Amino acid sequence: MSAGPAAEARPEARPEARPELAGLAAYSSVAPGPVPVRVRASSNEAPGGLVxxxxxxxxxxxxxxxxxxxxxxxxxxxxxxxxxxxxxxxxxxxxxxxxxxxxxxxxxxxxxxxxxxxxxxxxxxxxxxxxxxxxxxxxxxxxxxxxxxxxxxxxxxxxxxxxxxxxxxxxxxxxxxxxxxxxxxxxxxxxxxxxxxxxxxxxxxxxxxxxxxxxxxxxxxxxxxxxxxxxxxxxxxxxxxxxxxxxxxxxxxxxxxxxxxxxxxxxxxxxxxxxxPSVLGDRVAATCEERSRVVALLAARGLAGPTSYANFVWLPLGERSLEFAELCREHGLLVRPFAGEGVRITVGEPDLRAVLAEVLAAWG
Ligand SMILES: Cc1ncc(COP(=O)(O)O)c(C=O)c1O
Structure with a gap:
């Protein structure tokens, strides 16, 4: 098979992606640090596996x-x-x-x-x-x-x-x-x-x-x-x-x-x-109850965000967001920081509060 005349005219040409894609950011995920992950609270997933x-x-x-x-x-x-x-x-x-x-x-x-x-x-x-x-x-x-x-x-x-x-x-x-x-x-x-x-x-x-x-x-x-x-x-x-x-x-x-x-x-x-529907209902009820407990734990340490109607809470920590997320990571807790804005913490995992309490004790 031989290429058509256009190939000869453009020997150095490479396929070019659509120009709109220039500078496209990657969908970010939170990478685990050197400490083994104890609780993954960064992607708003439901706890546990299929049941x-x-x-x-x-x-x-x-x-x-x-x-x-x-x-x-x-x-x-x-x-x-x-x-x-x-x-x-x-x-x-x-x-x-x-x-x-x-x-x-x-x-x-x-x-x-x-x-x-x-x-x-x-x-x-x-x-x-x-x-x-x-x-x-x-x-x-x-x-x-x-x-x-x-x-x-x-x-x-x-x-x-x-x-x-x-x-x-x-x-x-x-x-x-x-x-x-x-x-x-x-x-x-x-x-x-x-x-x-x-x-x-x-x-x-x-x-x-x-x-x-x-x-x-x-x-x-x-x-x-x-x-x-x-x-x-x-x-x-x-x-x-x-x-x-x-x-x-x-x-x-x-x-x-x-x-x-x-x-x-x-x-x-x-x-x-x-x-x-009871499988879903039980999971949602447990998560909403856990959300209240996590909110109370954070509030006791003076940390509060807007009332959450989802399976995560938002802490508007501004310039200290990355610092808080890094401290979490050092304790094996993965959360999702947005630099300069805040930190999102997924609730639902049964061990979250124990690890979060350790983080909060170390948070100055
Ligand atoms: C608001 C919102 N919409 C859509 C999605 C994506 O959902 P799916 O996993 O069904 O693609 C997410 C996932 O985090 C989300 O937060």
Missing amino acids: GPVLEAALAAVAGGSRYPLIGGAELASALATSLGVAEASVAVADGALPLLDRVLMAYVRPGDEVVMAWRSYEAYPLSVQIAGGRSVQVPLTESGVHDLAAMAAAVGPSTRMVIVCNPNNPTGTVVAWPDLVDFVDALPRDVLVVLDEAYTEYDDRARPDAASLAALVARGNVIVLRTFSKAHGLAGLRAGYLVAAPAVAATVRSVLPPFPVSSVAVAAARASLEH
């Missing part, structure tokens, strides 16, 4: 792993539709909430389009927007770490294609009230897509909107509710997430997903988790 019927379903699915799952993760989409009280056509599933967000961006964001988001929020958002060729518009959180919905609405301009609301917000754990959210959505132009990232919603122990309110919100046609099995369902390593949207929006996202977007093992485990 009971969820473990059994996953193991049984492994044996059948030589077969493709149904196209589009159909068994999981249909189980979700039943459990959420929405039409199956309103659901799209994939191997996590983040891969779904990437496909939403792929489907809706054109080069140079703006995506408005609160900041600080989930660190993957600006990376995903950049990969999609869009531009992030970051609107500072209020002093108390809450989305400033008025400022976000004011930041929406002619080039805005999408707004992301992270509720509860990672890393501050704060929430916006449902009526405020509905007013916010109503005030936006109908051609602006609102992605409501509810990755931690199960830990939000306020009165939650019912299925009808969720259905009414997405029926507006410009709202996508994004959720995951990685957090409260405890399936981060298996990879499964979903979105709920108006049927036309969900169909658009499904059209840009790979044909088999979730593994058969993840489908089986996620379905089992939906079918056995």
Whole structure:
């Protein structure tokens, strides 16, 4: 086989990535230090491994792993539709909430389009927007770490294609009230897509909107509710997430997903988790109780952040954030620092408080 004439004209040429990718930051993870890790509290995972019927379903699915799952993760989409009280056509599933967000961006964001988001929020958002060729518009959180919905609405301009609301917000754990959210959505132009990232919603122990309110919100046609099995369902390593949207929006996202977007093992485990809500309920209740105890432990040492409605707490330590995280690491505790801003500590691991107490005793 011989190359065409273009090859001869450009002997030194190399494949070039899209220019939008220049300077793309890496999705960071917290590396263990020289001290063996005793408690991992840096990634907002659920404690422990798979249990009971969820473990059994996953193991049984492994044996059948030589077969493709149904196209589009159909068994999981249909189980979700039943459990959420929405039409199956309103659901799209994939191997996590983040891969779904990437496909939403792929489907809706054109080069140079703006995506408005609160900041600080989930660190993957600006990376995903950049990969999609869009531009992030970051609107500072209020002093108390809450989305400033008025400022976000004011930041929406002619080039805005999408707004992301992270509720509860990672890393501050704060929430916006449902009526405020509905007013916010109503005030936006109908051609602006609102992605409501509810990755931690199960830990939000306020009165939650019912299925009808969720259905009414997405029926507006410009709202996508994004959720995951990685957090409260405890399936981060298996990879499964979903979105709920108006049927036309969900169909658009499904059209840009790979044909088999979730593994058969993840489908089986996620379905089992939906079918056995007490497994999820017990885990969430235990985590919320533990969250109160961790908050009390920190408060006794004079450390406090905003009220958290997620499986982590936020300590706005400002310039001392890296110092605190390093002290944690020296005690075998992995937490997630954001330089100059604060430290996020995942709650749920039974040994967390014991190690944290050691850290706090050494914290000057
Ligand atoms: C707010 C938020 N959204 C989405 C994700 C990603 O979830 P998944 O594991 O389903 O891709 C995370 C993970 O940390 C998150 O914090």
